[in-house]
Amino acid sequence: MKNKAIFYHAGCPVCVQAEQNVANALDPEKYEVESVHLGTDKSRVTEAEAAGVKSVPALVMDGTPFHINFGAGIEALK
Amino acid sequence: MKNKAIFYHAGCPVCVQAEQNVANALDPEKYEVESVHLGTDKSRVTEAEAAGVKSVPALVMDGTPFHINFGAGIEALK
Numbered sequence: 001m002k003n004k005a006i007f008y009h010a011g012c013p014v015c016v017q018a019e020q021n022v023a024n025a026l027d028p029e030k031y032e033v034e035s036v037h038l039g040t041d042k043s044r045v046t047e048a049e050a051a052g053v054k055s056v057p058a059l060v061m062d063g064t065p066f067h068i069n070f071g072a073g074i075e076a077l078k
Numbered sequence: 079m080k081n082k083a084i085f086y087h088a089g090c091p092v093c094v095q096a097e098q099n100v101a102n103a104l105d106p107e108k109y110e111v112e113s114v115h116l117g118t119d120k121s122r123v124t125e126a127e128a129a130g131v132k133s134v135p136a137l138v139m140d141g142t143p144f145h146i147n148f149g150a151g152i153e154a155l156k
Contacts, residue, residue: 018144026104027105027106030103061099065147069144
């Protein structure tokens, strides 16, 4: 079974670059990657925060948050 | 031809977690991943800085640095 990786972003340039390079480079045999735009899908901010996401872009893999560079603090997306 | 991804770290817990989750999850069909421990291989700090690495753990993909969470500032590794 594939693991789930969720890429949270806000459409910012730093986010787009991280998605194109890091999120899209994950092994499709191991991970199913979902991309969530927290700027347009604010209903998922709570879920992201619960996973430990403090800023975007962030990749949550197996429940663990990995913040990639810094685009925007999550507070700015509420 | 595979692209090169270099994972710079310093053996810290944050680094180990990022390596196990993110670096090891990259698609082996697309990327050849090299892991460099800057704490023990200080000769490569200059190369990491030249690529834009400010802290570890960081993943340099196609010449672009992606800082993953925060383990240690690169200044501490010189």
